[in-house]
Structures are given as structure tokens and as C-alpha cells.
Amino acid sequence: METGTSQREDHQQEAAARRRKELLEAADRVVLRDGPEASMNAIAAEAGITKPILYRHFGDKGGLYRALAVRHTDALLASLRNALDAPAPDRRGRVAATLDTYLAAIEARPQVYRFLMHPADQGQQQEQEQGFDVGHHSAPLLRRMGDELAKVIADRVELGPGGEEVARIWGHGIVGMMHAAGDWWLRERPCSRERLVHHLTDLLWGRLALVDDRIGAPGLF
Amino acid sequence: METGTSQREDHQQEAAARRRKELLEAADRVVLRDGPEASMNAIAAEAGITKPILYRHFGDKGGLYRALAVRHTDALLASLRNALDAPAPDRRGRVAATLDTYLAAIEARPQVYRFLMHPADQGQQQEQEQGFDVGHHSAPLLRRMGDELAKVIADRVELGPGGEEVARIWGHGIVGMMHAAGDWWLRERPCSRERLVHHLTDLLWGRLALVDDRIGAPGLF
DNA sequence: GCCTGCTGTTACCTACGGTAACAGCAGTCT
DNA sequence: AGACTGCTGTTACCGTAGGTAACAGCAGGC
Incomplete structure (x- = not known):
């Protein structure tokens, strides 16, 4: 039987x-x-x-690394979604909380972070029916975070026509901002996490558009 | 003698x-x-x-790769500085032109881009008196771009007390945004370069703070 | 003529990713 | 009971990559 x-x-x-x-x-x-x-x-x-x-x-080695990456990535994404859904007075508060969650995570386990972000480019072989469930679940962390954030933005913010495209661009852009600033901060530790979060949120909130040109500067930038 | x-x-x-x-x-x-x-x-x-x-x-291999990277990085940075200094009606125009310059560069030579950005993590040995002039000139492209932009921001924008810190955070954040969005865009080609530049500039100009919440959404994000 | 400092070689070492080929040990079928 | 299947695990090996002697030749300065 x-x-x-x-x-x-x-x-x-x-x-x-x-x-x-x-x-x-x-x-x-x-x-x-x-x-x-x-x-x-x-x-x-x-x-x-x-x-x-x-x-x-x-x-192969890539398979092992992908499996490892999926575990950690899933865990990090879950906590980010959590922060994005947590109660906070306003949208800005939620964005700040999410940034902080991410930075706290990479601060707590920098080795894991290094592994996820700099996986030594483990080849771009296609699916090839290896028999494992990894599939396209293994998109590197940055892209997955970008996609996730894009979904959240498209879901929750009214962007008008063509909004989905804008949401995707913003999603990946914001994630990249968070990542690069975090990477740099983790290496140089130039300030507290709170200050970093605050200034990044400021940037995202358009302070770049509002600040004045420096007096004496040629009116540029 | x-x-x-x-x-x-x-x-x-x-x-x-x-x-x-x-x-x-x-x-x-x-x-x-x-x-x-x-x-x-x-x-x-x-x-x-x-x-x-x-x-x-x-x-060693790292040394060769660093030397190569320095050449390309110098070239890219020069053209970015150029865009940042070019005549344009306003600051927003200059930012958009710089983004566009970067994206055009990675679009034109994706192989070089891949080499610079994903250099297979070629080890973090310290200086070690190898006798070459590479030294800390070899900081990976992302960090160098972040530092450069930080300088430009600190030079040209009036940010008040603690402004240098803010400039560095913004520099690395903006560079990261540009990089991640560019990387994603280069892979998926979801829209024209112009649209990407436009929406990224929008993001930097605070549109995220201005857009309304989606009706029906739980008021989040 | 001798020494120095480069260019270039062949031949080798180590370490790593990856793969046979084989042994043992469940549980299943007849 | 014994043959069969499908796993676990092994040893031993291969190819290739980074990296390093050790040596040969050839310029120019003393």
C-alpha cells in the first residue's frame, strides 16, 4: 500500500x-x-x-547561505513589520520607530548583519530545480526589504495615479538610505542611535528642502 | 653620489x-x-x-582590486562633483542632475558598477605597510561617496549647530538611497531614468511628509 | 668585473568547493 | 527469513584558486 x-x-x-x-x-x-x-x-x-x-x-555553499539568510531575513522583516504596525502618535513616529528597530538589530548582531549584507556575492545561478524550497524566497535582504516597504507604502498612503511606481521607488530608496546610513554609523559610531534616527527622519520629512543656503556659498547644492 | x-x-x-x-x-x-x-x-x-x-x-588580489576600484571610483566621483557644481536654476535641479549622472553612469557600464559595489568583500586587512599608495584611499565607493556628499552639504547648506553631524548622516543616507534605488532599477527597469530621478527627488523634497493617508487605511505609516 | 634591482619564468604549496564510492542501519515488501 | 530502499555517514579524491619560493636574464652604477 x-x-x-x-x-x-x-x-x-x-x-x-x-x-x-x-x-x-x-x-x-x-x-x-x-x-x-x-x-x-x-x-x-x-x-x-x-x-x-x-x-x-x-x-552547494550558496544553498546553505541562502537558507541561513532566509532565516535571519525573515526574523528581521517580521520585527520591522511589527514596528511599522505598532501604535504611535503619527506617521513620523512610526517611521522613526521602524528605523530604530532596524538600527537596533544591526547594532545587536553586527556579524549577522555583515553576513546578510555582504554575502560575498554568492553567484547568480538560476533556480535549476535543486529540490529545495528556497526558490525566490532568497532575494537578498535589501531587495526584500525594499519590496516590503513598497507594499506598505502603496497600501497605506494615497499617492494618486502611478502611485504604485512611486511606492516602489520610495520603498527601495528609503531602505537604501537606512542601510547605508546604518552601515556607516555602525562602523564609525559618530553619534547615538537616537540622533541618527532623528536626523534620518528629518531628511525624509523634507528638511533638505527647507533649510537655507549657507551665506557666502555660491547658492549651490 | x-x-x-x-x-x-x-x-x-x-x-x-x-x-x-x-x-x-x-x-x-x-x-x-x-x-x-x-x-x-x-x-x-x-x-x-x-x-x-x-x-x-x-x-595580493585585494590590492589589485583596490587599485582598480580607486581608478573607477575617482572617475565617477569626479563626474558627480561636476554635476553638483553645474549650473542649474535651483538646488533641486542640481540634486536631480547629480542623481541622473550617477544613474546614467551605472546604466552605461553595469559591469564596472557590479565590480565596484559587490567586490566580493575582499577582506579587511589593515595597512600593513605593503608599500603601495592605496592606503585608505581605497574606502569602498559607497563610503567615499557618502563622505564627499557630506562635505558638500556641510559646505553649502546652513544647518545650524551640530550641522556637521547632520551633514554626514544626510550624506550617507542620500547616497544609500541613490544606490539602492539605482541597484533595484538597474535590475528591474521598471521605468525610465527620468521618472526615477523625479520620484527620488520628490522623496528627498519631503513629499513623504505631505501626502495624505489613504482613505480606509488605519491611519498608519 | 661585480653588485643591485628590476623583469620574468617554472614549479610548487595550501585551502577551498565539490564529488565519487563505499559502509552501515533503519524500516518495508514478499 | 532475506532482498530492497533510502537515508546517514565516512574516506579519499579532483580541479581550481590564491599565493610563494627559487631561479634566470638584463639594465645601469661602482
């Missing part, structure tokens, strides 16, 4: 999924320790096994 | 500099053809020599 077989298959799939999780956790530890250039050997050793098993589970 | 020796040294240095330039041009061709993961062997072959010479000139 089929039930016996499928029961067994279920058990095996379940076991495989558990194993996969264990492997991912081991990989996580290594990446956290060694940075994004952790080797497959090192990860296998940390997991207490040898390379071929890793390859059976994840196909 | 010393004059003879130093004359000779001058000649040698000069010859070395020429050679270096030739090698860089060869490397450039290979990178343009093969993308950022071009191998040292391939570059050496293109230059008509073998690996050790490359290593004598550039120390």
Missing part, C-alpha cells in the same frame, strides 16, 4: 527537517564566529559531521 | 608606474568581460605575463 510508505517518508522528512535545522544552527554559530567567509569544512566540523552531508542537505 | 642613483631610481619608478598602468588596463578588460570574480591567472594571461608579476605589483 501507500500509507506505510508515506508514513515512513513523513518520518524521514521530519527527521531530515530537524537535522537541517541543527545544521543551520551550527552554520549560524560558525558564521557568527568567523564571518561570512566561513568554510564548508569549518561548518561541517562545528556540526560534528563531514562535508558531503552538508552538500546533500543544501546542494 | 646620490644623483645618479636617484636618477636611475626615477627611471625605474617611472617604468614601474607605466607597467602598473598597463596591468591595470588588462585587469580592467578582464573584469569587464568576466565580472568581479575574474581570476589572477586570467588577468595575468590577458596582460601577457604570469602571476608572480601581478603579485609583485599589487601585493
Whole structure:
């Protein structure tokens, strides 16, 4: 019959999924320790096994890295959505809270951040039916955040005709602003997180348009 | 005496500099053809020599890549400064022109762009007295652009007390916005360059603060 | 003629990603 | 019971990449 077989298959799939999780956790530890250039050997050793098993589970290095990235990206996106939906007096408050959530996350775990943002360009092979569920879920973090924010903007703000296009542009632009400023801030720590959030929100709120030209400057910029 | 020796040294240095330039041009061709993961062997072959010479000139792969990046980055930054200084009716016009210059550049030579922006994280070794002039001139493009824009903002806009901090934050934020939006746009080509520039400038000009909430939305974002 | 400092070579090392080929051990089918 | 399947795990290997001796030749200054 089929039930016996499928029961067994279920058990095996379940076991495989558990194993996969264990492997991912081991990989996580290594990446956290060694940075994004952790080797497959090192990860296998940390997991207490040898390379071929890793390859059976994840196909290739890119597969493993994608799986890892998906986990972290999902977690970060969830907390961002949370901040975007949290109660706050006004839209500006919510935007500031979301920026702060992001910055707090990268501040708390810079190694993870480095791994997600600078994944050493792990090749652009197409789907190729590897059999894993990673698919296009693996779009790098920046693009995924941009897309998500675009959706939120298109949903919640009235932009008139062509608004969807504007929402996408703004989504990716804002995410990029947050990312670059965060990256720089994380390296140089030139000020507190609050001040950074405040000034970025100011920028987004159009203060650039409002400030005066410097006296003596040639009226430029 | 010393004059003879130093004359000779001058000649040698000069010859070395020429050679270096030739090698860089060869490397450039290979990178343009093969993308950022071009191998040292391939570059050496293109230059008509073998690996050790490359290593004598550039120390290691990172050194070569940095030297290449500096060339392209300098060129791009020069054209951006140009756009920022060009005559335009108002500040908004200048900002739009600068955005457009950047986007036109990455549109014209996406391979170079990919090489500069996703340089496969070529390690973070400190200076180490390698003897080359690369030094901290090699800060990745994004950070250099951010710093440059920060200078321009601080110079030309009156931001009041603490303005330098604000200028740096804005500089890196704006550059990040431009970069992420450009990266996304280059991949998806969802609209013309003009529209992208227009909407980004709008964003920078505070339209986000001005638009109404969508009717029916929970008043959020 | 000898030394110095470059250019260039061949030949090698190490480390990494990736892949057979094989052994063992469940549970299933006959 | 035994053959079969599908996993887990291994050792041992391959190709290629970055990087490094060690050595040969060739200019010019002493």
C-alpha cells in the first residue's frame, strides 16, 4: 500500500527537517564566529559531521547561505513589520520607530548583519530545480526589504495615479538610505542611535528642502 | 653620489608606474568581460605575463582590486562633483542632475558598477605597510561617496549647530538611497531614468511628509 | 668585473568547493 | 527469513584558486 510508505517518508522528512535545522544552527554559530567567509569544512566540523552531508542537505555553499539568510531575513522583516504596525502618535513616529528597530538589530548582531549584507556575492545561478524550497524566497535582504516597504507604502498612503511606481521607488530608496546610513554609523559610531534616527527622519520629512543656503556659498547644492 | 642613483631610481619608478598602468588596463578588460570574480591567472594571461608579476605589483588580489576600484571610483566621483557644481536654476535641479549622472553612469557600464559595489568583500586587512599608495584611499565607493556628499552639504547648506553631524548622516543616507534605488532599477527597469530621478527627488523634497493617508487605511505609516 | 634591482619564468604549496564510492542501519515488501 | 530502499555517514579524491619560493636574464652604477 501507500500509507506505510508515506508514513515512513513523513518520518524521514521530519527527521531530515530537524537535522537541517541543527545544521543551520551550527552554520549560524560558525558564521557568527568567523564571518561570512566561513568554510564548508569549518561548518561541517562545528556540526560534528563531514562535508558531503552538508552538500546533500543544501546542494552547494550558496544553498546553505541562502537558507541561513532566509532565516535571519525573515526574523528581521517580521520585527520591522511589527514596528511599522505598532501604535504611535503619527506617521513620523512610526517611521522613526521602524528605523530604530532596524538600527537596533544591526547594532545587536553586527556579524549577522555583515553576513546578510555582504554575502560575498554568492553567484547568480538560476533556480535549476535543486529540490529545495528556497526558490525566490532568497532575494537578498535589501531587495526584500525594499519590496516590503513598497507594499506598505502603496497600501497605506494615497499617492494618486502611478502611485504604485512611486511606492516602489520610495520603498527601495528609503531602505537604501537606512542601510547605508546604518552601515556607516555602525562602523564609525559618530553619534547615538537616537540622533541618527532623528536626523534620518528629518531628511525624509523634507528638511533638505527647507533649510537655507549657507551665506557666502555660491547658492549651490 | 646620490644623483645618479636617484636618477636611475626615477627611471625605474617611472617604468614601474607605466607597467602598473598597463596591468591595470588588462585587469580592467578582464573584469569587464568576466565580472568581479575574474581570476589572477586570467588577468595575468590577458596582460601577457604570469602571476608572480601581478603579485609583485599589487601585493595580493585585494590590492589589485583596490587599485582598480580607486581608478573607477575617482572617475565617477569626479563626474558627480561636476554635476553638483553645474549650473542649474535651483538646488533641486542640481540634486536631480547629480542623481541622473550617477544613474546614467551605472546604466552605461553595469559591469564596472557590479565590480565596484559587490567586490566580493575582499577582506579587511589593515595597512600593513605593503608599500603601495592605496592606503585608505581605497574606502569602498559607497563610503567615499557618502563622505564627499557630506562635505558638500556641510559646505553649502546652513544647518545650524551640530550641522556637521547632520551633514554626514544626510550624506550617507542620500547616497544609500541613490544606490539602492539605482541597484533595484538597474535590475528591474521598471521605468525610465527620468521618472526615477523625479520620484527620488520628490522623496528627498519631503513629499513623504505631505501626502495624505489613504482613505480606509488605519491611519498608519 | 661585480653588485643591485628590476623583469620574468617554472614549479610548487595550501585551502577551498565539490564529488565519487563505499559502509552501515533503519524500516518495508514478499 | 532475506532482498530492497533510502537515508546517514565516512574516506579519499579532483580541479581550481590564491599565493610563494627559487631561479634566470638584463639594465645601469661602482
